[in-house]
Amino acid sequence: MRIFTAAFAIAAGFIVLLGYFFPxxxxxxRLLLIDWAIIIAGMAVLVGIFNLVAVQMEKIRMRQKxxxxxxxxxxxxxxxxxxxxxxxxxxxxxxxxxxxxIMPVEASLMAILAVTLIYASxxxxxxxxxxxxxxxxxxxxxxLVFTVPTPFGPILGDAGNQAIIxxxxxxxxxxxxxxxxxxxxxxxxxxxxxxxxxxxxYGGN
Amino acid sequence: xxxxxxxxxxxxxxxxxxxxxxxxPGSLRLIEAYERLNRSMGLAVENGTRLHISLGxxxxxxxxxxxxxxxxxxxxxxxxxTSVSDRPPIVTSGDASLAIxxxxxxxxxxxxxxxxxxxxxxxxxxxxxxxxxxxxxxxSTIHDENVSANIFMxxxxxxxxxxxxxxxxxxxxxxxxxxxxxxxxxxxxxxQEPLIGEELFAAGAYVGAGTSHEASLNVQDILRWLIILxxxxxxxxKILGAPI
Numbered sequence: 001m002r003i004f005t006a007a008f009a010i011a012a013g014f015i016v017l018l019g020y021f022f023p024x025x026x027x028x029x030r031l032l033l034i035d036w037a038i039i040i041a042g043m044a045v046l047v048g049i050f051n052l053v054a055v056q057m058e059k060i061r062m063r064q065k066x067x068x069x070x071x072x073x074x075x076x077x078x079x080x081x082x083x084x085x086x087x088x089x090x091x092x093x094x095x096x097x098x099x100x101x102i103m104p105v106e107a108s109l110m111a112i113l114a115v116t117l118i119y120a121s122x123x124x125x126x127x128x129x130x131x132x133x134x135x136x137x138x139x140x141x142x143x144l145v146f147t148v149p150t151p152f153g154p155i156l157g158d159a160g161n162q163a164i165i166x167x168x169x170x171x172x173x174x175x176x177x178x179x180x181x182x183x184x185x186x187x188x189x190x191x192x193x194x195x196x197x198x199x200x201x202y203g204g205n
Numbered sequence: 206x207x208x209x210x211x212x213x214x215x216x217x218x219x220x221x222x223x224x225x226x227x228x229x230p231g232s233l234r235l236i237e238a239y240e241r242l243n244r245s246m247g248l249a250v251e252n253g254t255r256l257h258i259s260l261g262x263x264x265x266x267x268x269x270x271x272x273x274x275x276x277x278x279x280x281x282x283x284x285x286x287t288s289v290s291d292r293p294p295i296v297t298s299g300d301a302s303l304a305i306x307x308x309x310x311x312x313x314x315x316x317x318x319x320x321x322x323x324x325x326x327x328x329x330x331x332x333x334x335x336x337x338x339x340x341x342x343x344x345s346t347i348h349d350e351n352v353s354a355n356i357f358m359x360x361x362x363x364x365x366x367x368x369x370x371x372x373x374x375x376x377x378x379x380x381x382x383x384x385x386x387x388x389x390x391x392x393x394x395x396x397q398e399p400l401i402g403e404e405l406f407a408a409g410a411y412v413g414a415g416t417s418h419e420a421s422l423n424v425q426d427i428l429r430w431l432i433i434l435x436x437x438x439x440x441x442x443k444i445l446g447a448p449i
Contacts, residue, residue: 021206037266044301044305047305048301048331049301051304051327051329051331052342054326055327055330058327064349065348066349105337106335109340110337113363113366116366116370117363117366117391119370120366120369121394136394176386179401180386181429183271183402183403183405185425185429186406187268187384188215188428189215189219189424190271190274190278190406190421192212192215193421194274196216196220198415199278199281199409199417201274201306202309
């Protein structure tokens with residue numbers, strides 16, 4: 001069975017990849033396989049939600065730390081899922097659940113995130129004092145100073161601010177491109193390993 | 206056709222270097238974060254604490270899936286080495302397909318270690334499907350599961366700051382790498398030894414996942430030098446006024 005799943009996964013991977021290079025011959029087969037994969041991914045969401053509920057139920061049953069939050073999560077999930085099925089996602093009550101609960105919670109987390117990021121940058125020099133850390137902080141502060149609106153308008157005038165941002169952007173864009181090229185190469189090699197069946201994340205080894 | 210050429214060249218190099226590496230193993234440069242990871246694995250088994258591995262939100266249908274696959278390759282080896290622990294590792298992810306793959310990978314690791322009967326599907330978890338629900342679900346795992354080391358490998362966004370903060374509060378070791386530039390900035394500011402750029406993809410080689418992972422690093426190095434050469438030659442030709 002494991003050999004069969006590996007062979008099927010590798011064959012599907014090769015067909016999809018070659019389909020990009022030889023669209024006349026393999027386009028229809030490639031699209032068919034991608035359609036199947038999308039359907040399976042849709043089912044995976046349901047399986048994932050079942051997994052989420054099962055983990056929370058286990059927490060509740062074993063009276064583990066955080067079990068109370070598990071109860072709230074499971075009840076809210078069942079209510080939202082049930083009402084969503086009956087009323088439909090466009091019903092005012094369902095929209096209310098989104099506007100009155102999910103959006104404010106996400107906005108609050110965003111606010112906490114902003115504070116956390118500022119705190120992390122303050123602690124950076126306590127954690128690691130080296131040239132790169134100092135440079136990282138200085139550039140971040142300069143970017144903030146010259147991009148954030150002030151009550152007095154642009155600090156060095158529009159042209160002055162833009163010149164400084166362009167100058168620093170020259171280095172940061174170059175660095176970002178370098179990092180992205182490295183990541184692209186890593187992704188390419190990781191994909192090839194999966195395609196050759198060396199790495200089998202689908203449980204084949 | 207250039208893309209196909211690069212692909213075939215990379216594939217041929219990978220196969221050749223894997224075979225070569227099997228006959229003459231090489232050495233890897235020291236990356237402090239991976240040293241810390243190997244120490245954390247040993248400590249977790251000895252102390253009866255857990256490793257928590259978070260694979261991010263990389264959807265396998267997008268280009269972000271590459272980092273998720275790299276995280277899974279590392280997970281396979283970690284689960285094999287720590288499956289005998291009293292407290293087995295826990296894996297969280299923010300994508301349903303990735304969560305299922307993490308369960309399969311964990312099970313493979315247990316099987317390879319001969320402890321498949323100890324595998325529990327609840328150790329591979331879907332933490333949430335949106336960035337913040339994923340962060341909220343993962344933070345509770347960090348706080349509640351007696352975690353001694355957090356390993357974040359995959360596609361994260363700025364929400365990773367919340368995960369790092371939770372790890373810090375628990376005084377847990379942190380090893381973090383991402384393919385996302387925002388998350389890399391967060392990790393650079395927060396982690397003890399940050400992993401930058403393609404170092405994420407070196408995880409498998411540094412946890413002993415096999416010669417093919419080491420060969421992958423060699424191929425990446427060769428391709429990187431070729432790209433550098435191409436950029437320099439291209440810039441030179443442009444300066445000389447060549448029509449490129």
